[in-house]
Each structure stands twice: as C-alpha cells, then as structure tokens.
Amino acid sequence: MKIATVGVHVLDTHVIGIESIPDGSDGQLVETIRFSPAGTAGGTAIVLSRLGAEVLSFGAVGTDPIATSLLAMLEAEGVATAGLVRKAEHQTSASVIPVRPNGDRPAWHCIGANGAFTPEDLPLTALDGITHLHLGGPEFLGGPAAGELLAHARSIGATTSVDVLAPGDPDLLAWIQDAFPHTDYLLPNDEQVLGFTGAASLEEGARALVALGVGCVAVTQGAEGALVVTADETIEVPAYPVDVVDTTGCGDAFSAGFLRGLSLGRSPREAAQLGCATAAQVAQGLGTDHGSYDLASVDEFLASS
Template sequence: MTMTVAAVGVHVLDTHVLGIESIPSGSDGQLVETIRMSAAGTAGGTALVLSRLGATVRSYGAVGDDPVGDTLLALLGRAGVDTAGLVRKDSAQTSASVLPVRPNGDRPAWHCIGANGLFTLADLPPDALDGVTHLHLGGPEFLGGDAAGELLARARAAGITTSVDVLAPGDPDLLAWIAAALPHTDYLLPNDEQVLGLTGADSLADGARALLDHGVGCVAVTQGARGALVAAAEGVAEVPAYSVDVVDTTGCGDAFSAGFLRGVSLGRSPVEAAALGCATAAQVAQGLGTDAGAYDLAAVEALAAAGESCA
C-alpha cells in the first residue's frame, strides 16, 4: 500500500565510535574498531528507515548551514528521503551526537541540540502536507504542545494519520508541556522510561493507559530487549523482541517507530505492526546506525516470519 510520510522535527547527525574501552588521559590517543556517521533523530532516523521500508518520505526540520548539515542531508538523500523541506539556519550548527560504544554495549553520548532548537511551524512550507498519508512528528517538545497540536490537528482534518515520538526524558512537566498535542495523536511511540517518567505510574501498562486517557489513540512503547508493549482501547499486549547478534542499539527506537508505522500503513493491527517494529529494530541493532547494512521491507518481514523471538 502507498505510504507518503511527512517526517517533521528532530534531525541529528550521529557519529558512532565502536570499541571504546576508556577515554585516553591527557592528549593521548587510542585506536578503535570503527568510526561511522549516520542520520538520526526522532524524525530523521525514522524518516530514513521508513524510506528503506518502501515509503515515500519528505523530511521537514532545521539544520545548520555547515558541513555537518551537508553530511546529514547527503545521508538522508542517499536513502531516498526528500530533504528539500529541511531549512538551513546560519545562526546554529546542525544537531549532532557523538556515541562512544563500549565493548559491553554501553553507549554514553555527547549531544548538541543546535538548529533543532530553532525549528518552528513557520519553517514549514504551505504545501508540506499535500499528498501526505502520514504525519510523523519527532520531538513535539521543541515546538511546544500548542504548536504541535495545531500541526497534528491540521493533518487530522486532512485525513492524515498522525504519530508522535518524544525525544526528551519523561517527567510530569514534559507531559504538561506537550499535553495539547496528545488528543490529535493517533499513535504515540515512547520508550518505557519516558512512559513511567511522564505519568509516574508504577507499571508500564498503567502508564500507557494513563496516556490513552490524555486522548492518544494507541500507545506503542519500546522496552529494549523485552520488545514492546501496545495499549489501545481494546486492551494491552506485550510483543517480544527478536534474538540477534547486537552490535549497537543506537537508533533502534527510531527503527521500531518506522517498522510500526509501516505495518499500520499495510493494514496490520497494532500488535502485528509492533512485531514488524521489533523486527526492524533487530535489523538495525546488528550494525552501526539506522542505515547500516542493505535491508528493505522484505528482509525485515523475513526476520519477523522466522519467529526467532525471545521473551
């Protein structure tokens, strides 16, 4: 089924450094296994993976007028994402992260917010939603709930399916900040820590139900190695992860979002879509970055069909 996506919001260039055992002292150096750059962010990473999965994707957001931005646009463009909607800001650098990956899989991060903090609805062209079947908003906290709600409501009025992924850690103040967006959100795609932080709930299921009470149509929560939890009016269900040889989990949340949304576009139930999301995350976890390897929808569906899942 045709899926045309407007991916709006946070776009980041990630630099992964694989094989970090310690930070060298003084000005000493250290050899590492790999240094690799990839497109990332709750809009940018999801946009790239959706394009890999066969969707037509247009990115909208803000990047700096700098070589970091040039690289990010090139990586997205190489994956088939239309980047014409990414505006260049000369007053801030492109948002970027450096992720040193330790042998045990830990990945502390250095992050610069950069141009993502300057993006507003005024940066969207009037035709941004023309011909779109799905609006994915990554990082509604940067716009604020009122502006995010305005955009999502406009999409809903045009018959467009809406989804939202939050970037910041969850806390009750953040929930209040984005609350106006939630009644216009068909699918909310947070992680487990965000759900518990946003709601203060004792369990993930209770937290997801609390978000439904704010007007969200469906909440699909990632739980790392435990897979996902899906909450909707029909009830709550757990979806297991897939057993793979993990290289790095950076971008797996964005990959889950892309797989889930692609599943929805193909007419699958939320639980079935979450299974495709988990398989997409498992694909990405086997490399560095959302664009590692040569995967497509058929490859991800094959992984899902293999049923090599773990509880």
Template sequence: MTAPMTVAAVGVHVLDTHVLGIESIPEGSDGQLVETIRMSPAGTAGGTAVVLSRLGAAVRSFGAVGADPVGDTLLGLLEREGVDVRGLARKADAQTSASVLPVRPNGDRPAWHCIGANGLFTLDDLPADALEGVTHLHLGGPEFLGGEAAGELLARARGLGITTSVDILAPGDPDMLEWVAGALPHTDYLLPNDEQVLGFTGAASLVEGAQALVSRGAGCVAVTQGRRGALVATAESVVEVPAYAIEVVDTTGCGDAFSAGFLRGLSLGQKPADAAALGCATAAQVAQGLGTDAGVYDLEAVLKFEGSAEVVRG
C-alpha cells in the same frame, strides 16, 4: 508489500558520529585506537525517515539544519537513502544538530549532543504545501515546538485525513508531559520508550503508565522495552510483543527503527500488535549494525526475518 505510504517526517534531524570499540575514555590527552568511526543520519524524525524509506515509503523530511558542513553531510546521507530533503530549512545562525556516541562492547552508548538548529525549528519553517499528498505525519520531538504548536500541526493533518504519530525525544518527566500535553489529543500513535512512560506518568507499572497516556488523549501507545520487545496499549486492550534474539552491536536508532516498522505495518493494514512485531523486527536489523542506517534491508527482507527469527522468551 507495495501499499502506498507518503510520510512527512517533521522535527528532529541529527548527524550521529559513532565510535565503536570504546571501553573507557583515555586519561588526559592520551589516545586510543578504535574499531570503527562512522556517521549516520538520526533523530526522532531523521532516523525514522531513513528506515521508512528503506521499507518502501515515500518520505519527505521537514525540520531545521545549519548552513554548515555538518548539515551538508546530513542532507547527503538522507538523500542517499531516498529521503526528500527539500523541506529542511537551513539556519545560518546555528550549527546542525549532532551527537558523538562512544559505543561500548555490550551495545550501550552514552552520548555528547549539541541541540543546534533543532532548537530553532518552528511551524513557520514548514512550506505551505508540506502536507499535500501525505498519508502520514510523523512528528519527532514535539517538545521543540511545544504542545500548542505541535497540536496545531497534528490537528491540521488529521483534518486532512492524515494519520499522525509522535515520538518524544526528551527523557521522561512529568513537566515535559505537561509541556507537550496539547499534542496528545491529536495523536493517533504515541511512540515512547519504557523509561519515558514511567517518568512522564509516575506510574507503578508500564501497563498503568501506557494506559494513563491513552487517557490523556493518545489513540494508541506503542512502547519500546529494549530486549523485552514492545507493549501496545489502547482504550480496549494491552498487548506485549516480544523482541527477537540477535547479537547486539549498537542500540543507536533502535527506537526510530521500531517506529518506522510499526508505522509501515499499520500502512499495510496490520493491527497494532502485528505492526509492533514488524517494528521489533525492523529494530533488530538496526541493532546488528552501527547507526540508524546500519545494514542492507528492505520490507521484504524484514518480513522474512520476522517469519523465521527466534523471539526472546521470558
């Protein structure tokens, strides 16, 4: 459980504002009392960074945020979780990326989102020593860099013996897959959700879609399926991993939590299917609270949960 892991979490960092207890949007200028309003660090890089830090990894964040109070808040929340934020560039000409998420009683959460500084991030924002001492590079949102630049970064990392993973933020669309295609041959682990896989590939089934992404160059594709758990595909096999039976409060950040648990499992020497089970167990911690930083847990607690919790059948 103490296996060393030093992660460069590169890409999308967002400040989420969650509003819990929303059943409808008030008409006109009417107001409504809600249960909770809270902020949390998020994004395919930022959210994963938080959870990896909780699971015992040393994490450095790289990306772009605004030189604004929203950015101050986001950096403070990341630092409180033990994430090294010195690699986050401050952009004076853009606001920090932010989302507002009204959470319905069943855990669904539509969103209002401002891209902000994430849209200005380039490889030039990375310090020269960004990959020094790193064992794992996690790129969240390669579409903001484009496939060519993302592939350049990932190839550089792999040339240094660093394991690479990629989580695409955008919805599934064949054109988006082509935009980031240059990154796939340099990706050890691709971490999409089921809707993205089907949208990217146009496949009739999730198995076919995951296998198609492997054929495009990804070494392993670990797909989240919500309450159905995960599916792990390589060139040799496809394995389904069940989710855990829990009472869902908010599904925000569950994909990022799965990514963190999956990657941490790999760093502990687990096979991909076993690492996916740890990913599902980690996502279960987040789903029982509000936001990516929900609850209080560490690697030992998640492993204990994984060994005792009931899985979803059927």
C-alpha cells in the same frame, strides 16, 4: 504511504571500542568511527524509506559541513529533503556516541538547529497529499504548536504519530500534552512512560497517556520487545533474538516498522511485530542506517523467527 517526518534530524558519530577517556591530551586507538543519520524524525525517515514509504522530511539544519553530510545521507536513502530549512546562525545537530566494550553508549549531544525549528518553517501546503505525519520531538515546538500541526494533518486526512526525544518527566509531559488529543499513535520508550506518569507499571503508565487523549501508545522495552496499549486492549510483542552490536536507532526503527505495518493494513499486533523485526535489523550493526534490508526481507525474517 506518503509520510512527512517532521522535527529532529541529527548526524551521529559512533566510536566503537571506548574503554575510557584518555588522560590529558593522550590519544587512544579505537575499532571504528562511523557517521549515520539519526533523530526521532531523521532516523525514522530513512527506515520508512527502506520499507517502501514515500518520505518527505521537514526540520532545520545549519549551513555547515555536518548539514552537507546529513542531507547527502538522507537523500541516498530516498528521503526528500527540500523541507529541511537552513539556519546559518546554528550548527546542524550532532551527537558523538562512544560505545564501550560492554555495549554501554553514553552520548554527547548538540541540539543545534533543531532548537531553532519553528512552525513558520513548515508551510502547511507542503503537506498536501500526505497520508501520515510523524512528529519527532514535539518538545521543541511545545504542545499547543505541535497540536495545531497534528490537527492540520488530520484535517487533510492524514493519520498522526509522535515520538519524544527527551527523557520523560512530569514537567515535560505538561509541556507537550496539548498535542495528545491530536495524536493517533504515541511512540515512547519505557523509561519515558514511567517518567512521565510515575506509574507503578508500564501498562498503567501507557493507559494514563491514553487517558490524556492519545489513540494508541506503542512502547519500546529494549530486549523485552514492545507493549501496545489502547483504551480497549493491551498487546505484548517480544523482541527477536539477534547478535546485538549497537542499539542506537532501534527505537526509531521500531517506530518506522510499526507505522509502515499500520499503513499496509496490518493489525496493531502485526505492526508491532514488524516494528520489532525492523529494530532487530538495526541492532546488528552501527547506526540507524545499518544493513540493506527492505520490507520483503524483514517479512522473510519475521516468517523465519
């Protein structure tokens, strides 16, 4: 599997042990502060690399110290970063995620350079030889431009997948749906599916998205696992019980495991099981890069679950 992960790259700062925001200029001690690479392209990229794929990232970062840290973390995970262009006039995208003792995790987010990434920043010849293109954040390009990129990937023999970053609503759906006829796999969460479609059930909503041209919709449902819907079948795969520390990045980890499973010739059910098992590794610590798993160890986890 040689995959181009295109779009949103973020540096997350996790702050553990936040009970409240201090008044005025008061301070507060916390348990842990940790950086991790993230984003619907960046987070998925590092997990794919751990699972044995050759990964090339494409997107935009700034020229700031945040970019230096983010690029170093991606490269340490084996991700090729030459396709990440520098935008001196924009800061690198970043989030601060305070995690409360009950597990709630509100976030502050700066879009930064992600909002400045354009199709002109990705020379199509850089995609030669890929077997898959994963677009994280089609809303930043818009449906027509995203569709052209995905169509090109298909024209050179690659399969395609899309993951949306923003919350789902009908206006956003209208903005990106031109990309759907060129999308083999759409990887939303349950709230996005229901928000996009207004459907009464998750399966009904996923089928509505398939009707717009998507080949397969693989929906994450948090603790409920995943739902995989095509025109011909519906598959439910449960989540695996683990001691959850933080769920940040679990959706990206599912995407990586699901796509890697498909690349290995596994059935959609088996691929979704690999996705849920990969997400379970991430949930046991802080950030998308938690742990030291690889494909063999995740398969061992699957076999013992």
